Amino acid sequence: SRVKHQVSDAFEKSLDTGCTNASIQVCENKTNAGGNVSVGFPISMMVTGVVGNSLALILVYISYRKKENRRKKSFLLFIGSLALTDLFGQLLTSPVVISVYLADLNWCAIDNTGKLCKYFGVCMTTFGLCSLFLASAMALERAMAITNPHWYSNHMKTSMTKLTLAAIWCLGFLFSLLPITGIGEYTNQWPGTWCFISTGKSEAPGNVFFAITFAVLGIFSLLVTLSCNVMTIRGLIIRCKTKTGASQSSKQWERLTTETVIQLLGIMCVLIICWSPLLLLLLRMIYSQVSSQECKSTNTTSTSVQSKASNLDCDFFLTAIRLASLNQILDPWVYLLLREILLRKFCIMANAVSNCSVEDQKESQTALDALNKQNQHGNNICKATSN
Numbered sequence: 362s363r364v365k366h367q368v369s370d371a372f373e374k375s376l377d378t379g380c381t382n383a384s385i386q387v388c389e390n391k392t393n394a395g396g397n398v399s400v401g402f403p404i405s406m407m408v409t410g411v412v413g414n415s416l417a418l419i420l421v422y423i424s425y426r427k428k429e430n431r432r433k434k435s436f437l438l439f440i441g442s443l444a445l446t447d448l449f450g451q452l453l454t455s456p457v458v459i460s461v462y463l464a465d466l467n468w469c470a471i472d473n474t475g476k477l478c479k480y481f482g483v484c485m486t487t488f489g490l491c492s493l494f495l496a497s498a499m500a501l502e503r504a505m506a507i508t509n510p511h512w513y514s515n516h517m518k519t520s521m522t523k524l525t526l527a528a529i530w531c532l533g534f535l536f537s538l539l540p541i542t543g544i545g546e547y548t549n550q551w552p553g554t555w556c557f558i559s560t561g562k563s564e565a566p567g568n569v570f571f572a573i574t575f576a577v578l579g580i581f582s583l584l585v586t587l588s589c590n591v592m593t594i595r596g597l598i599i600r601c602k603t604k605t606g607a608s609q610s611s612k613q614w615e616r617l618t619t620e621t622v623i624q625l626l627g628i629m630c631v632l633i634i635c636w637s638p639l640l641l642l643l644l645r646m647i648y649s650q651v652s653s654q655e656c657k658s659t660n661t662t663s664t665s666v667q668s669k670a671s672n673l674d675c676d677f678f679l680t681a682i683r684l685a686s687l688n689q690i691l692d693p694w695v696y697l698l699l700r701e702i703l704l705r706k707f708c709i710m711a712n713a714v715s716n717c718s719v720e721d722q723k724e725s726q727t728a729l730d731a732l733n734k735q736n737q738h739g740n741n742i743c744k745a746t747s748n
Contacts (some may be wrong), residue, residue: 400462407455410690414448417441417693435505435522439499442494442526447689450488454555454686457481461554468553474727478556480538482547485557485574489636492688493582494529496632500589507596536574545571551656551675555682560643561652569647576643583632583640590629627695635688639681646678653678 421441425434457477464470472701502522506513539545540558546565550557558572559565646652656675 400459402567402732403458403462406686407451407459407692410451410455411448413690413693414444414451417444420450434519435502435517436499438519438522438526439495439502443495444501444693445490445494446488446530447692450484450492450689453484454481458554464551468549468556471632478549479547481556482540482558483534483537485555486616487533488689489685490533490536490575490578491529492584492692493579493632493636494533495526496628497582497589498525498529499628500586500593504589504592504596507593507600536578539567539571541567543567548652550682551653551679557651557682558643560646560650562650572643572647576640576647578641579636583636584631586629590626594626598669628692631688631691631695635684635691638677639685642678642681 418441421437421444425437425441457471457480460471461468468478502517505517540547543565544567546559546563546568547556548559548563549555558575559568560572653675
């Protein structure tokens with residue numbers, strides 16, 4: 362009997378040791394895949410994002426204080442809010458990622474309870490949705506300003522803009538809290554340096570609903586942004602072609618709206634490039650019930666076709682989330698670069714394409730003809746006097 366007890370005790374200890382080693386191995390498998398990336402990568406991304414968004418906020422503040430920008434105050438509030446959202450998104454998530462890198466890419470070393478993972482997931486969901494919603498609101502605001510300027514000037518006040526901003530932030534934050542209340546789940550994602558919405562099989566109620574809703578809301582925001590920008594460009598071209606007057610106020614309004622359209626085009630391109638891969642891949646992973654938790658490290662020697670396809674999806678998923686994070690960095694630089702460098706050249710090309718400068722060319726030619734006539738008349742007078 363003693364021998365039996367000793368054997369059973371040894372067997373139980375071996376099981377406990379095996380389970381512990383297995384859990385450690387799982388954590389290592391989730392983190393070793395990103396070991397070739399140094400801590401300088403997230404640090405450089407955080408510094409670039411903070412500096413860019415801070416500069417954008419300064420420029421927006423300076424423009425907002427100018428009296429001649431009263432018509433753009435609503436749009437400036439949206440731009441400032443987007444820069445502020447991206448800035449806080451960087452400040453609240455990047456330190457966590459840097460800590461994981463300093464802990465040898467082991468999330469378990471800094472988060473034993475899982476609360477930090479939930480915090481990270483809430484931040485990712487909140488700032489991701491708010492950025493998409495703000496871009497859509499800006500596109501809708503500019504579309505109304507150009508297609509229906511009279512209604513816009515009478516009804517669109519800064520107070521309504523502030524209420525819209527508050528509603529966007531509240532809705533994004535409340536939606537991200539659903540997993541905290543038990544609807545949906547945030548899990549640690551491969552390679553173990555971040556947390557996000559779970560897309561695989563989960564015991565949490567409403568997990569599929571939560572994941573699908575996030576992806577659908579994001580795609581819907583992209584479609585709204587694209588549609589409104591197309592309406593804005595179309596309205597601007599029609600206004601240029603049907604324009605008969607050449608007053609100073611009309612030219613100033615046209616310049617401001619053209620500048621705004623260019624900024625929106627830049628934001629739209631950045632949003633589509635950065636967010637489309639992640640949102641579409643989320644829908645695919647939800648449909649196939651695949652989660653990045655099932656990803657295997659590069660040390661895994663499985664040769665099955667399903668495993669190779671899973672690893673390929675995991676690599677693409679990691680690239681997609683990095684592109685989405687890059688959106689917070691690219692947004693302010695789009696404002697700065699397009700505003701200062703590309704604006705004049707693009708305006709010249711836009712005027713040439715839309716034939717908006719035909720009247721100006723005619724006026725310039727008329728002025729030159731009149732000046733030539735005056736010079737000829739003066740020369741004739743001089744010749745008559747000398748004779």
